[in-house]
Amino acid sequence: MNLNEIYTELILEHSKNKKNKRNLEEPTHIELGHNPSCGDEITLQLKIENDVIEDISYVGHGCAISQASTSIMIDIVKGVTVGKALELCEKFISMVKGEIGENELDELGDAIAFENIQNLPARVKCAVLAWHTLKDILENNKTEGSFTP
Ligand SMILES: [Zn+2]
Numbered sequence: 001m002n003l004n005e006i007y008t009e010l011i012l013e014h015s016k017n018k019k020n021k022r023n024l025e026e027p028t029h030i031e032l033g034h035n036p037s038c039g040d041e042i043t044l045q046l047k048i049e050n051d052v053i054e055d056i057s058y059v060g061h062g063c064a065i066s067q068a069s070t071s072i073m074i075d076i077v078k079g080v081t082v083g084k085a086l087e088l089c090e091k092f093i094s095m096v097k098g099e100i101g102e103n104e105l106d107e108l109g110d111a112i113a114f115e116n117i118q119n120l121p122a123r124v125k126c127a128v129l130a131w132h133t134l135k136d137i138l139e140n141n142k143t144e145g146s147f148t149p
Pocket of ligand 1: 065
């Protein structure tokens with residue numbers, strides 16, 4: 001897959017898809033992810049119950065890459081356990097750094113479109129913003145299932 005294909009197809013498609021861009025009614029976790037180098041501001045909203053991400057959405061603004069990466073991430077982690085979601089975050093971040101092989105990428109679904117973003121160093125932060133933000137939320141939530149303000 002070349003970079004043109006990434007831009008024109010998956011990323012643009014996902015950045016225009018607004019189904020994951022909404023406010024949750026009763027989020028248990030809200031966290032702002034900010035990438036000053038591009039101006040991306042993505043607020044993730046999660047509803048975690050019994051160690052499972054029951055629902056997740058985002059609001060905010062940013063470039064096509066950050067929006068698409070966030071939307072794709074939401075599709076992938078919705079309905080999985082906190083532990084599994086953390087594993088997927090680690091995997092995505094490793095992939096973007098070029099640290100894991102293609103045979104380990106199956107679980108990342110459409111997110112593998114960002115594999116070559118490492119060739120565009122200025123955009124790496126856009127691609128990983130939502131994943132780092134989610135990782136922060138989940139790591140702080142590790143041992144408890146309830147919301148801690
Ligand atoms: Zn950006």
